Amino acid sequence: METAIALDRATKRFGGITAVDGLSLEIGRGSTVALLGANGAGKSTTVGMLMGLLQPDAGRVTVAGRPPRQAVAEGRIAAMLQDSGLMPGVTAAELVGLARRMYPAPLPTAEALELAGLRELAGRRVERMSGGQAQRLKFALVAVAGAQTMLLDEPTRALDVQGRREFWAAMRNCAAAGRTILFATHYLDEVEENADRVVVLARGRVAADGDPARIREAGGRAVVRFRRPADEALPALPGEVADERGWTTVRTCAPDDVVRRLAASDVAWSDLRVSPPSLDESFLALTTTASPLAEEARVR
Secondary structure: OOEEEEEEEEEEEEOOEEEEEEEEEEEEOOOEEEEEOOOOOOHHHHHHHHOOOOOOOEEEEEEOOEOHHHHHHOOOEEEEOOOOOOOOOOEHHHHHHHHHOOOOOOOOHHHHHHHOOOHHHOOOEHHHOOHHHHHHHHHHHHHOOOOOEEEEEOOOOOOOHHHHHHHHHHHHHHHHOOOEEEEEOOOHHHHHHHOOEEEEEEOOEEEEEEOHHHHHHHHOOEEEEEEOOOOOOOOOOOOEEEEEOOEEEEEEOOHHHHHHHHHHOOOOOEEEEEEOOOHHHHHHHHHHOOOOOOOOOOOO
16 A cells, blocks of 8 residues: 555654654555544644654654655645634635645635535635634635645534534545545544544554554453342452442453353343443553553554
């Protein structure tokens, strides 16, 4: 698979703080990758290096085989940054049309507005847009570039539920057309629904790398719940056992073993329910403790 993004032992320091620490990562063209990490994990610094806004102190960063600044100048990569502003006094169509002139092979203005769900708001002035509309306009400014690689830093912040659905529908269309999408988000449901790969950063390094199901299983624990008579003792069960409001809950990395032991016991249990690990719990585990996937994280 052709490589869209590559970081080879990239390191970035700010004074005595190492924001990105020898990060190696390779992303193939046409993939949709979620970049996760707690605040300070190095996500925004990584995006900054990929856009050529920051230069690594050590290591190498390339986009489509080129230095990031060259890739930006050639229109091969475009980004929706978290803290970018918008020019006031112009309409949405005028602003997207202006951005269009900065790229060598842009999309038509109307197509970019359509992708962003702003077709009916093309004539609205920027300063009269709501927070969600302004966020979609920022995406239109990325889409109009026609770039093969798109970097999105918290792209659905300020969008309501319907706006988020429409945004990701547009993203899936972009991915289907062969574009590479790297996005950072705090909405973990977006990761499960839209990413085919998840990279978790912790302290500027890769803590885990895999598809959403693998990441969920790596750091989280399944939940086994059932009812039982309060006076009946449980057999030894692997995991953390708690009783609350008539339910016994077992948080465990071995749910099958829990069920087997219950089935082999004399406990009169009922209403057995098994839930897989949540991505939220896995994310917290992977960013606060050593991950079993950390040693396996590899360039793909």
